[in-house]
Amino acid sequence: xxxxxxxNFFQYLLRHDQCxxxxxxxxxxxxxxxxxxxxxxxxxxIRRMVASVRxxxxxxxxxxxxxxxxxxxxxxxxxxxxxxxxxxxxxxARRYPHTVIILGNAYHSWxxxxxxxxxxxxxxxxxxxxxxxxxDMLGCDSSPQSSEALWEVYxxxxxxEKRRNLPYFRKSxxxxxxxxxxxxxxxxxxxxxxxxxYCSDDD
Amino acid sequence: xxxxIALARQGRFDSEGPAPSVRPDIEKVYALGEATKHDICVSTxxxxxxxxxxxxxxxxxxxxxxxxxxxxxxxxxxxxLYTNACTHExxxxxxxxxxxxxxxxxxxxxxxxSLFMDLYRGxxxxxxxxxxxxxxxxxxxxxxxxxxxxxxxxxxxxxxxVHLKILPGADRDHIRRAMSVSDRVSVNIEVPSSSRLSEICxxxxxxxxxxxxxxxxxxxxxxxxxxxxxxxxxxxxxxxETDVEIFKATVREYHKFGLKRVYYSAFTPVPGTILESxxxxxxxxxxxxxxxxxxxxxxxxxxxxLMSAFDCSDHLANTDPKRAIAQASGLSPVDPNIASYDExxxxxxxxxVSARRILAARTRGSIRSRKELAxxxxxxxxxSPYLSLGGWHDSLLxxxxx
Numbered sequence: 001x002x003x004x005x006x007x008n009f010f011q012y013l014l015r016h017d018q019c020x021x022x023x024x025x026x027x028x029x030x031x032x033x034x035x036x037x038x039x040x041x042x043x044x045x046i047r048r049m050v051a052s053v054r055x056x057x058x059x060x061x062x063x064x065x066x067x068x069x070x071x072x073x074x075x076x077x078x079x080x081x082x083x084x085x086x087x088x089x090x091x092x093a094r095r096y097p098h099t100v101i102i103l104g105n106a107y108h109s110w111x112x113x114x115x116x117x118x119x120x121x122x123x124x125x126x127x128x129x130x131x132x133x134x135x136d137m138l139g140c141d142s143s144p145q146s147s148e149a150l151w152e153v154y155x156x157x158x159x160x161e162k163r164r165n166l167p168y169f170r171k172s173x174x175x176x177x178x179x180x181x182x183x184x185x186x187x188x189x190x191x192x193x194x195x196x197x198y199c200s201d202d203d
Numbered sequence: 204x205x206x207x208i209a210l211a212r213q214g215r216f217d218s219e220g221p222a223p224s225v226r227p228d229i230e231k232v233y234a235l236g237e238a239t240k241h242d243i244c245v246s247t248x249x250x251x252x253x254x255x256x257x258x259x260x261x262x263x264x265x266x267x268x269x270x271x272x273x274x275x276x277x278x279x280x281x282x283x284l285y286t287n288a289c290t291h292e293x294x295x296x297x298x299x300x301x302x303x304x305x306x307x308x309x310x311x312x313x314x315x316x317s318l319f320m321d322l323y324r325g326x327x328x329x330x331x332x333x334x335x336x337x338x339x340x341x342x343x344x345x346x347x348x349x350x351x352x353x354x355x356x357x358x359x360x361x362x363x364x365v366h367l368k369i370l371p372g373a374d375r376d377h378i379r380r381a382m383s384v385s386d387r388v389s390v391n392i393e394v395p396s397s398s399r400l401s402e403i404c405x406x407x408x409x410x411x412x413x414x415x416x417x418x419x420x421x422x423x424x425x426x427x428x429x430x431x432x433x434x435x436x437x438x439x440x441x442x443x444e445t446d447v448e449i450f451k452a453t454v455r456e457y458h459k460f461g462l463k464r465v466y467y468s469a470f471t472p473v474p475g476t477i478l479e480s481x482x483x484x485x486x487x488x489x490x491x492x493x494x495x496x497x498x499x500x501x502x503x504x505x506x507x508x509l510m511s512a513f514d515c516s517d518h519l520a521n522t523d524p525k526r527a528i529a530q531a532s533g534l535s536p537v538d539p540n541i542a543s544y545d546e547x548x549x550x551x552x553x554x555x556v557s558a559r560r561i562l563a564a565r566t567r568g569s570i571r572s573r574k575e576l577a578x579x580x581x582x583x584x585x586x587s588p589y590l591s592l593g594g595w596h597d598s599l600l601x602x603x604x605x
Contacts, residue, residue, distance in 0.1 A: 117210060166275075168271075
């Protein structure tokens with residue numbers, strides 16, 4: 001039978017921002033089946049919490065944008081609600097082997113590399129200070145290269161004015177998620193909607 | 204971090220591909236991207252497994268969305284035309300030779316592959332969706348499209364998601380090559396029948412240009428071919444077709460050609476085309492057809508059962524078709540403690556996940572309250588009139604008012 005709750009659900013629960021030690025102790029001895037088929041009480045609440053963490057990982061792995069920093073590193077902004085930075089960084093590292101993925105915000109950062117030694121991970125201080133160390137390490141040859149401008153043009157090209165539906169957009173790409181990934185282009189709902197307006201804005 | 208950079212340097216392989224010759228022309232990116240905005244294909248799910256460290260990109264069984272447009276649609280792929288030049292005369296299309304369209308643009312395989320990889324490396328898109336006008340002729344354009352995909356797979360070592368459109372009348376050999384490098388291929392049938400096609404396009408032949416290509420694809424899929432199979436798309440209401448016609452065409456596509464998905468795009472008049480003065484079709488029509496499609500594929504309703512959702516004018520009403528079918532068939536209240544999986548699935552408000560949870564919960568004890576059902580994911584406001592718990596159920600009036 002297909003389960004919506006994974007067997008390692010406990011690992012996800014621990015990353016929830018409202019997971020208390022008491023709840024963790026209770027969940028530690030529960031089986032995935034107990035959580036999946038719960039009809040109420042704490043088990044159903046654990047199911048909702050696990051789903052919330054997994055959803056954040058799934059959404060943020062798509063919404064985070066990376067800027068290449070030289071040939072060996074890429075960085076992006078991430079400030080998740082739950083403690084999922086490590087998971088998102090690993091998913092992205094597996095997508096781009098041999099590239100150090102650095103995700104972070106003003107307080108914390110997560111680094112991950114997927115290469116010949118498998119997955120190597122570490123955590124660090126604020127993103128800005130990690131990038132400063134990176135600049136020192138790579139020298140002045142490397143500079144950040146973002147494709148944000150290209151993305152903005154493409155993103156605008158996909159918009160259908162006659163089907164404008166901001167409530168649905170906000171439901172799918174919530175304010176919290178957009179803030180977590182620092183999605184500037186997508187958040188600009190009143191911005192230029194045509195190429196002409198886009199170009200004139202630049203001028 | 205120093206160790207990480209050192210490791211990254213050691214294991215680095217060349218995935219940069221040929222150096223980009225020119226900076227991307229943003230007007231071209233916009234024009235060729237905009238021309239695909241009515242092409243629907245949001246799923247990037249692929250069963251193909253990707254492993255190893257000598258490649259870039261991967262695929263995911265669940266599919267990932269990288270953004271949502273302000274019309275609420277998921278933007279997961281770099282969806283673009285290879286060229287917007289076209290010799291066909293589709294009355295709804297701005298690229299048609301009979302339309303008063305704008306400038307003509309075209310990519311080169313190298314340019315397009317390099318552009319796509321820039322977006323992919325920035326994690327803006329999940330894959331490439333490459334469609335095209337037929338250009339000077341479909342043979343040459345299809346060859347260039349396939350060359351783009353081949354370049355991504357070889358020069359850039361890209362192992363992510365690629366969806367290629369097969370142009371009407373494309374060469375059989377090109378179809379085979381396209382399928383060897385893509386996850387999914389599709390031929391847009393646009394309309395449900397040959398007679399409807401003749402109303403909106405005089406230059407395409409439904410049987411030879413479209414259905415025959417779908418047959419080729421089906422044969423290649425069964426031998427080796429694209430892991431995510433083939434799909435198609437229908438324009439809803441462009442040629443005045445009814446919902447019954449569209450639904451019957453959908454069932455035919457699933458049965459005859461083994462399609463994975465059928466997509467629907469409600470007709471929107473495009474300025475400069477022959478159909479620019481025709482009424483725009485409401486978005487709910489597209490939505491209701493997707494619900495019917497879902498009932499057919501996921502809930503395994505038979506096509507005969509689904510026919511009761513249509514009204515006497517062969518259209519769907521703007522209501523939940525599952526509830527309409529339950530009302531039309533006089534579905535009597537079912538007891539979740541004894542109902543089978545199929546019976547539970549017929550109840551509005553119960554889906555496959557909640558039906559499975561109900562079955563599992565029964566093995567641990569009987570279900571006594573509606574609150575328990577709600578905790579299992581049942582949408583009680585919809586399901587309540589069709590459920591009987593401990594012999595109690597809502598009155599007939601409540602069922603009809605639901």
